[in-house]
Amino acid sequence: MTSSVHDVGAEADFEVGQPRRVEIEGRGFVVVNGGSQFHAARDVCAHQGARLSSGRCKGNVHADSVGGHIEYQTGGRTLLQCPWHGWIFDMATGRALADPDRARVRVYPVQVTDGRVLLDLA
Numbered sequence: 001m002t003s004s005v006h007d008v009g010a011e012a013d014f015e016v017g018q019p020r021r022v023e024i025e026g027r028g029f030v031v032v033n034g035g036s037q038f039h040a041a042r043d044v045c046a047h048q049g050a051r052l053s054s055g056r057c058k059g060n061v062h063a064d065s066v067g068g069h070i071e072y073q074t075g076g077r078t079l080l081q082c083p084w085h086g087w088i089f090d091m092a093t094g095r096a097l098a099d100p101d102r103a104r105v106r107v108y109p110v111q112v113t114d115g116r117v118l119l120d121l122a
């Protein structure tokens with residue numbers, strides 16, 4: 001029986017707010033060190049498939065609705081913006097801010113143990 005937990009690198013190799021792509025068994029994942037917590041998702045945007053690891057982390061953003069007012073807020077969310085068309089995903093839930101009920105990426109639990117970043121694909 002194989003474990004679903006994969007060591008994807010040293011904690012020190014993940015700069016805060018800098019998305020990083022890792023590959024496990026031929027599949028790509030984006031890992032983000034959000035400062036107080038790590039997050040991971042499939043490295044495939046829910047819109048047209050761009051690599052989210054080529055995007056950038058954003059400040060804290062609140063969107064009223066699709067195409068509606070967007071404002072930056074302080075808070076603890078880790079947000080990642082797709083490099084192609086700018087969709088922004090909450091890395092804790094995988095949901096796109098503009099359409100959270102329909103647009104999302106799959107997220108995975110991450111923990112740091114003894115300085116190692118462990119991604120659980122279960």
Ligand code: FES
Pocket residue numbers: 045046047048049050082083084085086087
């Ligand atoms: S491919 Fe990501 S927003 Fe379009």
